[in-house]
Amino acid sequence: MTRLFPILGVAAALLVAGCASPHVSYTSIEVPPTGPRKIEPAATMRSALINEGSGIAKSTRYEGVYWTHNDSGDRARIFPVTLQGETVAMGDGLGIPVKMAENKDWEDIASDHKGNLLIGDFGNNANRRKDLLVYVVPEPDPSHAAQAIAKRAIPFHFPEQKEFPPAARNYDVEAIFVANDTWYVLTKHRADADTCLYRFNSYREDISNPLELVCSFGARGMVTGADSLADGSRVAVLVYDNVWLFEPPSGDVNRLTEGKIYWRPYRLGQCEGICFIDADTLLVTNEEGSMYVIPVTDLIEVQ
Structure with missing residues (x-):
């Protein structure tokens, strides 16, 4: 069910949607009473250096x-892995360092x-940062x-955030994806179980880019990763x-919750990374390095 909040009733809109704007849609998605599915890892990342995995992306x-x-606490480096958990040759053996970058708190x-x-x-986490940013890194040859x-x-910021930290800590971020050449992020909330979808409209390096709030929906927990087909x-x-x-109509991510929606609860540890292996298969990773392969057909259609 999608609810569009009018200008009147702003306080109610903010309370339910968890986003500081009455002009965007909030979608409450009904799901069946289904217990979490526990599945076995398809593989485990073999490098002991990957000790707090926090994101995954297909080359x-x-x-x-x-x-x-x-995650935070590590140096600025990336690791190339296979679906079998094997590491590809990694430069000096300590991962591939990313020059001109700093790992303050890499999340996706x-x-x-x-x-x-x-x-x-x-x-x-504390919603205090004013230096949020995204690094653009051409893929190095992993071998x-x-x-x-x-x-x-x-650099970017959320125009709706006026205090650092705000009373409701809903401006953490752990998910970024690209669709139709546009960048999107999803917020991780601590005051409620929702998430807000924001869109990049500019990609300047000399100023902090204000993101545009697109919509909000009931995520039923803290969002820790995202991915999209191109x-x-x-x-x-x-x-x-x-x-x-989500299957947005005509691939328009700005209408994210208007198309078919699929969902399923899982018990896979502290999962923080997700990407498409192909259009019909997902790869999910947790902080301990376990890798789970989930066919899209395993999910339940809820809308």
């Missing part, structure tokens, strides 16, 4: 390669479907490159204990 340049990284990684990786340095280089750093026809959203799949 668009190198067959069979997936890129991952650690995505492909722009054009040979670049987007690394989100936007972890914001030969000694380093990768962040060619661009794109044409936006399918968008996957990961919560700690469930997975969502």
